[in-house]
Amino acid sequence: KAGVTQTPRYLIKTRGQQVTLSCSPISGHRSVSWYQQTPGQGLQFLFEYFSETQRNKGNFPGRFSGRQFSNSRSEMNVSTLELGDSALYLCASSLTTRRADTQYFGPGTRLTVL
């Protein structure tokens, strides 16, 4: 089975721009979660989608949004980029939203905001 894929792998943007990141889960997985990882804050949960519905949301401003398509692929969008949004953005897929399910992580998208 192919693993979780994320595109693009690297991205450079300037403040005020917006960005869209994509995540393709493992075939058959219906849950996709997004995480932000920075050196200062570590891994932080952004949101989780299951069957095209947002099931959980972390403590991030409304500039961070996402969606999931009928094929379980997911996108996340960050509008009005700030310098502090520079981070590694990881998505993970799992079969369901049960916390006991193994999460399979993608390689991440490294976003740099200048």
Place this chain on the structure above:
Amino acid sequence: KNEVEQSPQNLTAQEGEFITINCSYSVGISALHWLQQHPGGGIVSLFMLSSGKKKHGRLIATINIQEKHSSLHITASHPRDSAVYICAPGSNTGNQFYFGTGTSLTVIP
């Protein structure tokens, strides 16, 4: 507030040493995962625990639900074990994962 505390933050060991990484959490959980992250960013899930103990090769993970504490042990450590290890309790209320700050392990040959 920190829902998850991991220790130590950094650890250097000689090849062959027995290693222990600790994780304490304050949230109620349905499961706890241990993750491994190698340089370059890739994260792999090592264990899922809801009770007791699990063993995969040289890795052993334990959890004490009453004390809200989990440990990851590596026996006969090897340089390829060098990575960041992250504790991730899955909350049974908000149904999200919380994450420890990670333990950076370096195993010297």
